[in-house]
Each structure stands twice: as structure tokens, then as C-alpha cells.
Amino acid sequence: MxxxxxxxxxxxxxxxxxxxxxxxxxxxxxxxxxxxxxxxxxxxxxxxxxxxxxxxxxxxxxxxxxxxxxxxxAEEPLSKERIRKLVLGTDPIGLLLAKRIEAGDPIATRIVDNIGAAAAAAYKKLGLDRATTxxxxxxxxxxxxxxxxxxxxxxxxxxxxxxxxxxxxxxxxxxxxxxxxxxxxxxxxxxxxxxxxxxxxxxxxxSREAVASKVPATTQTVTLDMVGGLADVVAELREIAVSFRHPEAMARWGARRPQGLLMYGPPGTGKTMLSRALANEIGADFREIRTPEILDKWLGGSERNIKQIFRDARRYRVPTLMLFDEFDSIISYAGSGGDAASQAINAVAGIFKQEMNDLIEANPNVIVVATTNFPHRVDDSLIRSGRFDVKISVPKPDEASRTEIFRKMIHGLIAAHEAPGFRMFAEDLDLTALAAASHGMTGADIKEILRRVQLSKAMQDARTGGQVAPITTDELLASVRELQGPTGPR
Structure with missing residues (x-):
């Protein structure tokens, strides 16, 4: 057990x-x-x-x-928290903008970042950035x-x-x-x-894990400590976070931290979650660049969009992680053909290369992360060292990693939902049996296994008015079999 x-x-x-x-x-x-x-x-x-x-x-x-x-x-001179307090304040408009930023609204983020850059410059000129006790x-x-x-x-x-x-x-x-x-x-x-x-x-x-909070963990609040399995991947991301948080050590030795990180692997292995966790480990804003923000049906539109995204990035005055998710859908098979579509893709890839060449020198507050399920679709010159210095494979979890994923996900649910008089899970869960039964499954699959059992228990609770027994190993194993279906994980 x-x-x-x-x-x-x-x-x-x-x-x-x-x-x-x-x-x-x-x-x-x-x-x-x-x-x-x-x-x-x-x-x-x-x-x-x-x-x-x-x-x-x-x-x-x-x-x-x-x-x-x-x-x-000593207050951190240009920390995200201080800049946000300075710009947003507590008036209704500030609170509205804060909510829009939290929801990932790119326009609200751009407005506040631009105002924040000017505010930070004025703050520094007045000497207020050196406030200490x-x-x-x-x-x-x-x-x-x-x-x-x-x-x-x-x-x-x-x-x-x-x-x-x-x-x-x-x-x-x-x-x-x-x-x-x-x-x-x-x-x-x-x-x-x-x-x-x-x-x-x-x-x-x-604690190494955010288990003391009664607020359920979300993709916005995930940390590297919450990641189950993937010990080698997490260790490498911690190294990147340390290099980002200690620029004085980098400068002392003339070292340059990575400016770009490529994560690749099968769908559902947690690449996007790991990117969010890295941002939280650094203490950085998280800016996800989605395909529709770049690709444009009009000639030259995609290139303009890429330039604007990087122009904004050079003006960020708080630590920021920029995520290009499903990178292959944005930059695919660069240089592979001579038709109009291939030329358009090549143009986007070319602009991306140019913008990445000096980003870290232009703004050391920014780190770029790209994720893809199909690394062979991305041209090698685009992700060479100097642009993407670190490349990490995120594999499907093995049995030991699946045990750890089950353990951490269940820990989080217990911390968020259990209360005096209410037990969500039975005491004798056999996580080893669950890991063995879920062969070939990813972290996303395990999350879905738990979701289905939670929903089933909630529906029983709604129908009976309470008195529902905690989730057992057998119920979780049944959910594993249901998700696998007759042909294995889907």
C-alpha cells in the first residue's frame, strides 16, 4: 500500500x-x-x-x-508585485485590469506592461526602487x-x-x-x-508542495514541486530557474543563462504545465502565444504579428516567460518547399530567427519556451544553440513515475477538498496497482481517471443527499479500464 x-x-x-x-x-x-x-x-x-x-x-x-x-x-526593485501595485492600484479599473490579466487577456497585459515600463523608469529616477530598511x-x-x-x-x-x-x-x-x-x-x-x-x-x-492551501491547484498555480515523476526534467528546469533568479552570479562569471527552451514529447505528457510551473518557479509572468495570434491569411500579416510580439517582449519590465505552444503549427518544415504556402512559412521562420538572435541582450527579463509534439517538423536552424539553448525530451511516464503522479494528484485533491467529517479517498489506496494498471498512460490520462471518479461520486452524493463512501482502489481501477477501452489508452 x-x-x-x-x-x-x-x-x-x-x-x-x-x-x-x-x-x-x-x-x-x-x-x-x-x-x-x-x-x-x-x-x-x-x-x-x-x-x-x-x-x-x-x-x-x-x-x-x-x-x-x-x-x-530590502524590496526587490522592479518585482512584478511592486510594478503591478504601482500601476493597477485598488480602484475599480485597476481591479478589472488585474482580473483580465489573470484570465490571460493579451490586450490588458500589453496596456499594463507599457504603462508599467514608464512607471518603473520614473520610480527608478526618483530613487524609490532602492527603498530599504x-x-x-x-x-x-x-x-x-x-x-x-x-x-x-x-x-x-x-x-x-x-x-x-x-x-x-x-x-x-x-x-x-x-x-x-x-x-x-x-x-x-x-x-x-x-x-x-x-x-x-x-x-x-x-513544505515542498503546496498542500497547506485549501484552494485547488490550477494550471495558473502549479509549481515544479507538484509535478509527479519526471525527476530529471524537473531538475533541469530548476537549474534554469536558478540561473534566471540570480543574474548577479551569471554576470560575475560572464555566463549567459539559456534564453530559449524547447520541450518535446508525446501529447499529454505535461509540457504546457511544466512551462507554467517554470514561470512560477522563477516568479515570472506567463505569456502564452497561441497560433491565431501569429498566423494571418493576409500576405505579410504573420510576419508583422511576430515582430509585434517580440517588440512587446523587449519592453517587458518584469520577469516574463513567453510560451509558444504547439510550436510546429506556427513554424513547420521551414525551407521545405517553393510554393506560396511554404514561402509564407519560411518568412515567418526567418523573422522568428532574427528576433531570437538578440532577445536576451535586449531584455534579460524574458525567457522563451517552445513546446511541440513533433520536433522533426521544426527546422534545426530555428532551434540551434544561441536561440534555443536547452532541449528537453518529456517522455510518457514509466511505472514509478505514474505512481508518483497518482500520489501527488491525490495529495492535491485531499488538501483542497477534505474537511473534518469528510474523507475523499480511502486510507488503503494501492497506488502501485494503479500505476501498473495504467501502463502507457500520461499525466493527462491520470487526471482524467480521477475526474471521472470524482464526477461519479458527486452524482451519487447529489442523488442520495450524502453518505457516500470514499473513493477506493477498485473504483479507480475501473476508471482506468474505462479510459483504456478495448484497445488500450486513447
């Missing part, structure tokens, strides 16, 4: 409730890649941001787990938790706006109690900046 509910425990610290979700998994994952926690939490003034990271390192005495925290009182203490020190014997070094950066904590524990000795202790020391440092009562009534979730 497989664990279907994330294991978590709560503790109180200085009036705040902290939920530590599945600490053993956090520590295990940190052996492979750094794990970032608390990044999207809300903090009391003057604290603007807290980055807490668990990672692994090799030391002369052996491997260790490292716990690091950076507590910043220096911390008062400047001497390095130590914070300690006597219960587990954890000591964290406390240092301050040269600007006086960032407090850093660092602690190490031998890998063989590390336990969830060390993670909890370090979270407590981080909150102690926050209290020293914000005051003794500043955390009272607040709630924090220390």
Missing part, C-alpha cells in the same frame, strides 16, 4: 502556527538538489522576504546537510537550539539589509528535529527585526 496523505506536524513559535510537512522527504530530496522553503510566505514589516534552503555538501569530515536562510528587509545589528553572532544542539551562524551583508543564517549537520545524524529547530531559529531572527509580537496569529507552511 502507498502513503496517500502527506505527513505533517504543527508546532507553535512565538504565537505563530508552523506546519512542517513531510520533513523526511524534504531531507531526502535535499541530498540530490537544494530544496527551497518558505519563499512565498507573508512576513511582518520590515521583513520583505525569507529564503530558507536545505541542501547537501561534501566536507573533509564527510557529507553534511546544510540549512541556510536569508532574511531581507537597514537592520540595526551588524556584528556576526550565533543562534542556538539547545534541544537538538543546533547552532546557526548569524551574519549580515554589506548593504545592511540581509540577515543570513547557516547551520550544518552530518548527513548520518540529521533528523526532522534539526529542520524544525532551524525553522525556529529563522523565526527568532525575524522577531529580532520585526518585534516580539510580530508573528502572533500568523501561519506558515514548511
Amino acid at each position: 502507498s502513503e496517500t496523505r502527506p505527513r505533517g506536524e504543527s508546532f507553535e513559535y512565538a504565537g505563530a502556527i508552523v506546519e512542517l510537512v513531510d520533513a523526511p522527504t524534504v531531507l531526502a530530496a535535499a541530498r540530490v538538489n537544494p530544496v527551497e522553503l518558505l519563499r512565498r510566505a507573508d512576513w511582518p514589516s520590515p521583513v520583505q522576504r525569507v529564503d530558507l534552503t536545505v541542501a547537501s555538501a561534501d566536507r573533509p569530515d564527510g557529507p553534511v546537510h546544510t540549512f541556510s536562510a536569508a532574511i531581507s528587509t 537597514p537592520v540595526t545589528q551588524r556584528e556576526p553572532g550565533t543562534l542556538a537550539d539547545a534541544v537538538v544542539g543546533l547552532q546557526a551562524e548569524l551574519t549580515y551583508d554589506e548593504t545592511g539589509t540581509v540577515v543570513r543564517l547557516h547551520a550544518e549537520v552530518p548527513r548520518d545524524d540529521v533528523t526532522p528535529a534539526h529542520l524544525q529547530a532551524f525553522v525556529g531559529l529563522t523565526l527568532q531572527a525575524v522577531i529580532e527585526l520585526a518585534g516580539p509580537e510580530s508573528l502572533t496569529g500568523r501561519k506558515y507552511a514548511v
Whole structure:
């Protein structure tokens, strides 16, 4: 049987409730890649941001787990949140525009981005982009938790706006109690900046996954932590996100982060979802370019559309991920023929090449992602290095990955919908059996399996007025067979 509910425990610290979700998994994952926690939490003034990271390192005495925290009182100068607040405000028109942007309206997005560029320039000229609250203490020190014997070094950066904590524990000795202790020391440092009562009534979730929220995950809110399976793909996307979020490190070494990413693979494997998750990992706006926005029946119209899209991209003043979904339908078989249709396609491809050549130099805030089910239909010169520096194959999930996809999707549904007195899923779900039965299926198929069972249960509930049993393994297996049909997955 497989664990279907994330294991978590709560503790109180200085009036705040902290939920530590599945600490053993956090520590295990940190052996492979750094794990970032608390990044999207809300903090009391003057604290603007807290980055807490668990990672692994090799030391002369052996491997260790490292716990690091950076507590910043400096506002990010041109962050998406600040620009949006500056431009949109809270008046009815601002709220309407915000809703239109959230719904993906390209015209509303273009209006706000253009106004935002001018506002950001004025903001910077007035010096308001450097608004900071220096911390008062400047001497390095130590914070300690006597219960587990954890000591964290406390240092301050040269600007006086960032407090850093660092602690190490031998890998063989590390336990969830060390993670909890370090979270407590981080909150102690926050209290020293914000005051003794500043955390009272607040709630924090220390988790790799967004399971603490009662809002169902959507394609707009998906993160890389929510992606089931595809460990290698997720690891590579994390590397891209790190390079995007740390331009100072790139500049110091004269390195250039990828400006273009091509993801290819069968339909339903999650390429679009991964693109959205990458944007959220970066903290970027998500701009999806659909085929009708480019292709035009009138001569020269498609070329003008491409130029306009990239002209707008050069003016974005907040981090933005531009997604060209189903890329092959926009740029297909470049150079393959001499008829009028092929010449039109070649012209669009040519303009696209020109626009991609210097995009990162013109605007380092933008990264371009293209997805396709048919990579052979895209001309190699269009996606060469320098335009699309990273190419990632997104395959159909194997059995282990399908188990992970089932687990994460069910975790999300439990977090969003279960409540006292209501259980959505039975305790003894056999995820291994579900993964084996769903051979050849994709993440989209697994989502449909769950949707069908949810709908069936909801209809039973509506007819009987409640008293419907939780979803069982047998019901999910029946849904798998139904979706597969007589000839396998469709």
C-alpha cells in the first residue's frame, strides 16, 4: 500500500502556527538538489522576504546537510508585485485590469506592461526602487537550539539589509528535529527585526508542495514541486530557474543563462504545465502565444504579428516567460518547399530567427519556451544553440513515475477538498496497482481517471443527499479500464 496523505506536524513559535510537512522527504530530496522553503510566505514589516534552503555538501569530515536562510528587509526593485501595485492600484479599473490579466487577456497585459515600463523608469529616477530598511545589528553572532544542539551562524551583508543564517549537520545524524529547530531559529531572527509580537496569529507552511492551501491547484498555480515523476526534467528546469533568479552570479562569471527552451514529447505528457510551473518557479509572468495570434491569411500579416510580439517582449519590465505552444503549427518544415504556402512559412521562420538572435541582450527579463509534439517538423536552424539553448525530451511516464503522479494528484485533491467529517479517498489506496494498471498512460490520462471518479461520486452524493463512501482502489481501477477501452489508452 502507498502513503496517500502527506505527513505533517504543527508546532507553535512565538504565537505563530508552523506546519512542517513531510520533513523526511524534504531531507531526502535535499541530498540530490537544494530544496527551497518558505519563499512565498507573508512576513511582518520590515521583513520583505525569507529564503530558507536545505541542501547537501561534501566536507573533509564527510557529507553534511546544510540549512541556510536569508532574511531581507530590502524590496526587490522592479518585482512584478511592486510594478503591478504601482500601476493597477485598488480602484475599480485597476481591479478589472488585474482580473483580465489573470484570465490571460493579451490586450490588458500589453496596456499594463507599457504603462508599467514608464512607471518603473520614473520610480527608478526618483530613487524609490532602492527603498530599504537597514537592520540595526551588524556584528556576526550565533543562534542556538539547545534541544537538538543546533547552532546557526548569524551574519549580515554589506548593504545592511540581509540577515543570513547557516547551520550544518552530518548527513548520518540529521533528523526532522534539526529542520524544525532551524525553522525556529529563522523565526527568532525575524522577531529580532520585526518585534516580539510580530508573528502572533500568523501561519506558515514548511513544505515542498503546496498542500497547506485549501484552494485547488490550477494550471495558473502549479509549481515544479507538484509535478509527479519526471525527476530529471524537473531538475533541469530548476537549474534554469536558478540561473534566471540570480543574474548577479551569471554576470560575475560572464555566463549567459539559456534564453530559449524547447520541450518535446508525446501529447499529454505535461509540457504546457511544466512551462507554467517554470514561470512560477522563477516568479515570472506567463505569456502564452497561441497560433491565431501569429498566423494571418493576409500576405505579410504573420510576419508583422511576430515582430509585434517580440517588440512587446523587449519592453517587458518584469520577469516574463513567453510560451509558444504547439510550436510546429506556427513554424513547420521551414525551407521545405517553393510554393506560396511554404514561402509564407519560411518568412515567418526567418523573422522568428532574427528576433531570437538578440532577445536576451535586449531584455534579460524574458525567457522563451517552445513546446511541440513533433520536433522533426521544426527546422534545426530555428532551434540551434544561441536561440534555443536547452532541449528537453518529456517522455510518457514509466511505472514509478505514474505512481508518483497518482500520489501527488491525490495529495492535491485531499488538501483542497477534505474537511473534518469528510474523507475523499480511502486510507488503503494501492497506488502501485494503479500505476501498473495504467501502463502507457500520461499525466493527462491520470487526471482524467480521477475526474471521472470524482464526477461519479458527486452524482451519487447529489442523488442520495450524502453518505457516500470514499473513493477506493477498485473504483479507480475501473476508471482506468474505462479510459483504456478495448484497445488500450486513447
